[in-house]
Amino acid sequence: MPAFRPPHIAASEITPRSIYMSRRSFLGAAAAGIAFAGAGDVLAAPLSASPSIFKTDEPLTPKEAITSYNNFYEFGVNKEDPAANSGDFKPLPWTVKVDGMVGKPKEFGIEELMKFPLEDRTYRLRCVEGWSMVIPWIGFPLSALLDQVEPLGSAKYVAFETVVRPEQMPGQRGFFQPLPWPYIEGLRLDEARHPLTILAVGLYGETLPNQNGAPIRLVVPWKYGFKSIKSIVKISLVEEQPQTTWKNSNAREYGFYSNVNPAVDHPRWSQATEQRIGDGGFFNVARRDTLPFNGYADEVASLYEGMDLKANY
Ligand SMILES: Nc1nc2c(c(=O)[nH]1)N[C@H]1C(S)=C(S)[C@@H](COP(=O)(O)O)O[C@H]1N2
Numbered sequence: 001m002p003a004f005r006p007p008h009i010a011a012s013e014i015t016p017r018s019i020y021m022s023r024r025s026f027l028g029a030a031a032a033g034i035a036f037a038g039a040g041d042v043l044a045a046p047l048s049a050s051p052s053i054f055k056t057d058e059p060l061t062p063k064e065a066i067t068s069y070n071n072f073y074e075f076g077v078n079k080e081d082p083a084a085n086s087g088d089f090k091p092l093p094w095t096v097k098v099d100g101m102v103g104k105p106k107e108f109g110i111e112e113l114m115k116f117p118l119e120d121r122t123y124r125l126r127c128v129e130g131w132s133m134v135i136p137w138i139g140f141p142l143s144a145l146l147d148q149v150e151p152l153g154s155a156k157y158v159a160f161e162t163v164v165r166p167e168q169m170p171g172q173r174g175f176f177q178p179l180p181w182p183y184i185e186g187l188r189l190d191e192a193r194h195p196l197t198i199l200a201v202g203l204y205g206e207t208l209p210n211q212n213g214a215p216i217r218l219v220v221p222w223k224y225g226f227k228s229i230k231s232i233v234k235i236s237l238v239e240e241q242p243q244t245t246w247k248n249s250n251a252r253e254y255g256f257y258s259n260v261n262p263a264v265d266h267p268r269w270s271q272a273t274e275q276r277i278g279d280g281g282f283f284n285v286a287r288r289d290t291l292p293f294n295g296y297a298d299e300v301a302s303l304y305e306g307m308d309l310k311a312n313y
């Protein structure tokens with residue numbers, strides 16, 4: 001697989017056009033890597049047992065919708081804010097620190113992260129607000145990263161943190177700040193290690209747009225969208241259940257698990273149905289049934305055997 005080569009251009013020299021071009025060539029390398037993996041790379045082999053769970057054949061949500069209708073409160077609370085207000089955000093250079101209960105703590109540069117075996121993963125994303133999308137991500141299993149740091153037996157959960165950069169993120173400065181920063185999330189270690197759980201570095205064949213969590217974000221397709229934390233700078237293996245931003249802000253409305261569950265309504269939004277963005281035009285009023293675990297029940301329901309999912313929402 002060709003190595004990802006970071007663009008060796010001083011940030012001060014980068015014009016929007018050259019950013020675009022350098023990203024395209026880096027993505028060319030990534031795409032070639034994906035094709036190679038698909039052609040029988042040993043690293044991809046264990047995943048090919050059930051390829052269908054990694055690629056829904058539902059119609060893709062148009063890229064214009066995926067990149068203009070976002071939740072990313074660091075750039076504002078309205079859906080159009082992240083696309084409008086993230087132009088000054090600099091996703092390069094970037095590092096992700098992985099620490100806590102691990103044998104080999106490590107700080108990964110984004111160049112190193114791009115060398116993990118990148119794969120195409122087309123997943124449904126369902127927001128607790130009642131809308132959903134189908135997104136063609138490029139990423140790699142979080143388990144591949146965890147393997148490198150060698151989690152200790154005492155590690156039971158994984159905690160994630162988003163970058164704090166008020167100078168580049170307008171939602172983090174000023175009088176009204178909707179959330180405490182950094183945005184934080186967490187998973188149980190077995191959820192984090194599940195083959196469906198990925199770190200995404202691109203979508204629709206290109207590097208992640210800033211508004212979608214550049215340069216690297218989590219994607220956990222059977223959980224509500226807010227678990228899929230963006231622009232990650234820190235991943236910690238811990239013993240106790242980590243705090244999470246939305247549970248801290250309103251524990252009655254948001255739980256730690258946040259599995260998509262049509263049988264457990266959010267106090268303000270029904271979870272029984274959803275509006276698929278991009279169905280027959282940009283917004284269609286028709287709603288479809290929301291599936292348990294967002295349609296991934298066969299793969300993940302066993303993780304929660306014996307748990308009361310009404311209490312652990
Ligand atoms: N750091 C951070 N990550 C975040 C959010 C956020 O506000 N800040 N919003 C979450 C919510 S509520 C959703 S629905 C998804 C949206 O991802 P998308 O904009 O790429 O579709 O991102 C999640 N990750």
Ligand SMILES: [Mo]
Pocket residue numbers: 071126127128129224225226
């Ligand atoms: Mo969301």
